[in-house]
Amino acid sequence: MITKIAPAIVVLSQNSVTLARQIISVFPGGTVYGLAGRTSAVDVSFTNFGETLRELFAQRTPVIGICAAGILIRTLAPLLSDKRQEPPLIAVAEDGSAVIPLLGGLNGVNDLARRIAEVLNVQAAITTTGDIRLGTALLSPPPGYHLANPEDAKTFISDLLAGAQVKIVGTAPWLSNSQLPIDPSGDLTIEVTERAVTFQPNCLVYHPATVAIGMSGTEEDSTTAVALIQQLLVDAELAPASVAAIFAPITTAANPVIHAVANSLGVPARFFTSNQLERDLSQGYSPAKAVAEATIAQSPQIAIASQPIDPNTIGQPQGRLAIIGTGPGGLQWMSPEVREILKSATDLVGYKTYLDLIGALGDGKQRHESDNQEELARAKIALDLAAEGRYVAVVSSGDPGIYAMATAVFEVIDRYNQPAWDSVEIHVAPGISAMQAAAAAIGAPLGHDFCAISLSDILKPWSIIAQRIAAAAAADFVIAFYNPVSQERTWQLTAARDILLQHRTPDTPVVLGRNLGRTGESVKAIALSQLTADVADMRTVILVGSTKTRSIQRSAHHIVYTPRRYT
Structure with a gap:
């Protein structure tokens, strides 16, 4: 099956960023990693390709490298030990002409490669013999199915490729529609069941996600609820891997007990509004109806659908x-x-x-x-x-x-x-915040006690603003002024200066930070006496120093700081 972890797309040049965005459009939550100095408009910049790639791989993050396959292989070779733990690793040509799955056959790399190839309108370079000859990946079943005994799969697939025939017990369209050598009297068996079974030689067991667990949210605590659900599955002789999701009324969506049970089973929690319940109960027998029936129970309830349940199509997640x-x-x-x-x-x-x-x-x-x-x-x-x-x-x-x-x-x-x-x-x-950015750009004017005051009188009257300016000035705080001037408000900044001059000297340092972190950024220091409406706008944050704030010149740089030590 395809891994549930969103992939990382690693690019080494700006030419690859557009291709990375095209690929990531089908992987919600995916991240574009770009080499610093050679790429822009990426999600994460890195400076060391090897360290970044190895860290992602160690975290079992699927990696799609838009680069040569060789550099991926050489970089990760020291980490290769257990193919069951290897996340998907795919090399994509810089021009999008080739998609090559390299590692992660047990974790859906071929399916991942096919999805990428479909986006790029090319053919994925699948080299796995089983996939090619059998028309399906037994080690990597599609969503909704779980291979319970992967340790038996290698010999099983080898026997199939050597000419053995297989019988199917249970229902799974992806198997019956494949190129498997199916024969009712075959020596090999594939069993599709939600039941907890004892593994037998020459048999692969797949658990379909057909089990819905409904909860009311009245359980006492998380530990008790988890134990209760586990015992419920044991009593019903059901495999935990067949649980599709935990379902509950929307009124319980914030209940940590529901989420604790879902997390213990590694499945999502989905919630129903009353309207959704009524709609699904009115349907004929279907996964949605089975789920709805389980959800309305007053105690934990299990329902089994006739086909795998896709939780994303039933109810809703917690908002x-x-x-x-x-x-x-x-x-x-x-x-x-x-x-x-x-x-x-x-x-x-x-x-x-x-x-x-x-x-x-x-x-x-x-x-x-x-x-x-x-x-x-x-x-x-x-x-x-x-x-x-x-x-x-x-x-x-x-x-x-x-x-x-x-x-x-x-x-x-x-x-x-x-x-x-x-x-x-x-x-x-x-x-x-803007005041932090402005302070960092010019030194450390917020190095001692400070406060922030908005000069906008849209949401509070000027009388309160004036009172707070006077109090802060009298207490000798450094003051950060937000929203100092707008097209409609032009007199407040001058009025604030006049209040401050009752407590500060005219040469008190004032920092003006405008368009911080954006095009046209400017940070400069002026004297309090120069603070007028024409030096600021709504994109400016103003820092007014205390009586202790100092302004110094160091080479070509103007520095403003407020000492932490009073002497």
Whole structure:
């Protein structure tokens, strides 16, 4: 079967990046790794090809190298020991003319190669004798089937290739439609069953994913629930490998017990709304109906379908909402966690400018754009999408918890009592804020106590802003000003300066950071007396020093810092 881990596509030149994006379009969650200095617009940059490739291989990540097959083989040769543990390794020609599976025959490399070849409109260079002559990969069954005794497969396949015939016990279209030498009286046997059986000589056993386990979410704790389900399978003489998924009502989607059981079996958890249950129960006998019947039980219940169950077509996953900070601008400031979220998310919600900043990481995602001042409406849209079982990323620049969307999401949850949102898993992924980027670019002005104040009076009155500026100035904080000037707001910055001058000297260092991490970036220091509306805009963050902040000249560089030691 094809490995469930998303592949890494490794490229060594810019010419290969477009081809990598074409390939990765059919592998959600895949990552493009590019050699630093020779590639751009990749997901991860690396400097050492050998170390990167070996690390990916050791983590059992499928690797697709757009390069010569030889360099892949020579690099990984010292790691080759157990073919059962080898992830798929594929070489793709730089012009896309050849797709060559190299390693990972037991983990779906040939099927993976065929999928890539289909995208590139070429023929995969399959060299596995069994695949070619038998028309199927017995060691790598299709999704929905699990080979229970792979250790017996080598001899079994050798006997087939030597002329032995095989009988099929059970039903599996992928076997009956193959080129296997099938004979009801064959000496070899392939058994397809969800039952836990004792392995016999000359027999391969495949467990189809036909078992659905329904849970109510009322189980006491995870340990008890896992033991209960395991015993339930033993009593029913069912193989755990035949469990397709754990199914439960959508109201239990946030219940850790459900997810603990699913994780223990290595299967997904899927959830039903009442409407989905009614629809599936009304069907004739089918995997969906069997699952629905199991789900409505008041205690853990097992149902067996007549054919393998594809969990992705039944119910929905638990919705996920990630509120992410992409940093002030450049991709180099985006955290690995945020990159992973962007790769996995199905939907992106945010201000168009911020969605554009993530570049190729947003390719293939459903975009939901809105105006910058529609934060609460944007949060509601994101929660509603997540409640449908989607993986939604709410995109903020900087840090999502600093004058950004994290607060808006939690405010909406607090204000509106929407039971559907209770099923959503919410996660906040931090980012580098503009004040951090500006400070780092010029030295260390935030080196001692500081605070942040937004000069926008759209959401709070100016009287409160003025009060906070005066208090922060009197307390001698370094102050970071966000949203200093807009087309409609031009007088507030001058008013803030005048308040500050009651507590600071005119030559107090002030740092202006504009378009940080983006085209046209500038960072400079001026004196407090020079702080006027024409030196800033909404893309500027301003750092006003305390009475201890110092400005020094070092060679051609202007440095501003605030000492940590008071003397």
